[in-house]
Amino acid sequence: MTKFAVRTEKLGKMYYLGALSEQQYSGYDILGFNLPMRRLWPILFNDRQLDPNNEKAFWALRDLDLEVRPGELVGVVGKNGSGKSTLLKILARVTEPSAGFAEVTGQVGSLLEVGTGFHPELTGRQNVYLNGSIMGMTSEQITRRFDEIIDFAEVERFIDTPVKHYSSGMYMRLAFSVAAHMECDILIVDEVLAVGDFQFQKKCLARIEKEVKSGKTVLFVSHNTSMIMQVCTRCVLFEGGRIIEDGLPQAIVESYISRSSPVHFDRSFEEDTAPTSEEHTFRLRAFRVIDAEGSPKAHFDVKEPVIIEMRWDILSSRYPFDVNITVRHESGVTVFTSLDNKDAPWQGQPPKEGQYTARCTIPPNFLNEGLFMVDFTISTRVRATEYATCPDAGSFYVVDDMKNEGVRGDWNGKWFTSVLRPQLHWTHFEPTMLPVTKQST
């Protein structure tokens, strides 16, 4: 029994940029003219010599060393074009590497894009068999799992109906179900769960987790970072064809987000580019995340307050207005929205022109660790179109120094995965003084 499910060493994939017709293979030129067979010949006679020094050479994947153990559920994140899909394509054997090698233990299966290979004229049953055999299952294997597939897809009643009559949801569920019941050792899931309703997504994730428990290895590409954090046991971050970080999903996702959108904790808007409302009533001017001393910073301890400071201009004293902030977690969860209406001194009256500043304090011992993003908006209730907004106006990290203070108390381990870590009050009762409850007689 081998110790790895996937192993790559110095794996690379090179493409030539630009049109195909401009690809150069050396040795097929005569007097500066490319022979027409310069593309055909090297491929037919196993004589391809890629020229890495060519100015059009582009490495989609370079010097990749990765080892995945059986039973790992590895999340793969990275910007578009960072090499994620290229790696998966090489593992699925649909494209060949240009350098190095990869080894896979057992059979590799890919979750196809939904409905690929489904034929609208065929019934659900026929499509299950066809799609299964495209993915390398024998009809015996499909028969064995047929009931499971149908149950999972929840299409029992329609299984002998041509799929062209299916709703898009049924279609998609059946397609996923076939793929999810594939008998393979390594499953590649490339951004296919984006479709489907929430319930079904959850079911799919549960299915994937279960496959992993039964010994499958899963490589999971998704831009949905909360999904990655939820299910993966490990995460790798791709950039420019290389893996630049490898570790626990939480940490990698945080790093991925902060790389793709740098943390702004002290921001001011120039007059001409500042977010301004349509009728030029409001203009946002500045946004800062500051601590209790008033100095802006990016990292806050869970035990200290986070103060959001906003500055804006009132350009004409026309409408009464509300200021609000929306705080979102890195996973995409909206944590809360807060409105200034109860504390604003102008109380529903149009204010005078001028520059205003407000601070909103997020209490200590409230947010859990993680990266938070804040949207800053000024609007009026008089006109729905009259508002000024800046999504992602700022962001900050909440971190835990692991000292036994605050909510943590004497708990030493890593705190639990959740968006909030609020300080709540617990009441306990001694066995002799049970709280009074109504007894049924």
Place this chain on the structure above:
Amino acid sequence: MTVADAQDQKPAPEDTALPPPAPDRHQAVHRIVADQKIEGLGIEEIWTYRELIIGLIHRDFMAIKNQTPTAWFWRILRPTFTLITYTILFEQIGKVDFGTGVPYFFVMSAALIPWNIFSQVTLGAVTSIASNSAFFGKVYFPRMILPVVSVTDAVVDFLLTTVLLLALLFYMGMPLTMNLVVVPFFALWAILLGLGCGLWLAAINALYREVNQALGYVIQLGFFFSPIVYPSEAIPERFRDLYHLNPLVGIIEGFRWAFLQQGDPPNLTDLIAFGLTCLFALSGMWAFRRIERVFADVI
């Protein structure tokens, strides 16, 4: 609530324990290396995918079977219209005479059947690659399966038109002889020739997109370089040997002999030409197998 919680609350049918993975699959380590040399024709590998081939052929059959009656009607109408058009064009207007006493309509149809096999297989092979490109970036299987499977459509049309022609010959009181036993051989020959052309063209088309543009024209040219609308005797004597290098000439004359008892019975030349066509088809497989591995990169 985590995903695991959700599952506990509502036990789904798939919650039953998975069967243990088959022991034989687990040990195999597959190594994917850069610049791997390709050997052979990959027939063994295709054999391991036979279930997929059967499944895809089945798909094509079912798709044809489930078609609406209108589609069936068109399937028959299309070749009939072609036939009528050519009959009017070449017999009535062009005054082409085969000099055999057999109605021109039959002489034409006996030739159009193999021609349709050939052209449908060739075109089908090329389009099968383009229309299934959705798989190429996702899942591996020998791509050669696709052109091979696309033969199904041509075979269905062949059977349909053959039955129609036989019925018509019978109705018109023309003799049906034992010559007909050679029809499967000549049909197979036409299929192999179409596959050979189709595999080469499909492979080259991946690298040179111009092929697709030229394809329709080249096929049309082939139509007029074959004795379909005129007898091969119309070719001047000194070019006749050169003309017979076109395997379609042998195939079409074979069909005419089988259906209408015209011309010479099949002889050794036909067998040699058939052998050469087999070699050509194999060369198509050879080329296709070497080029298919760059499909995902270029299509």
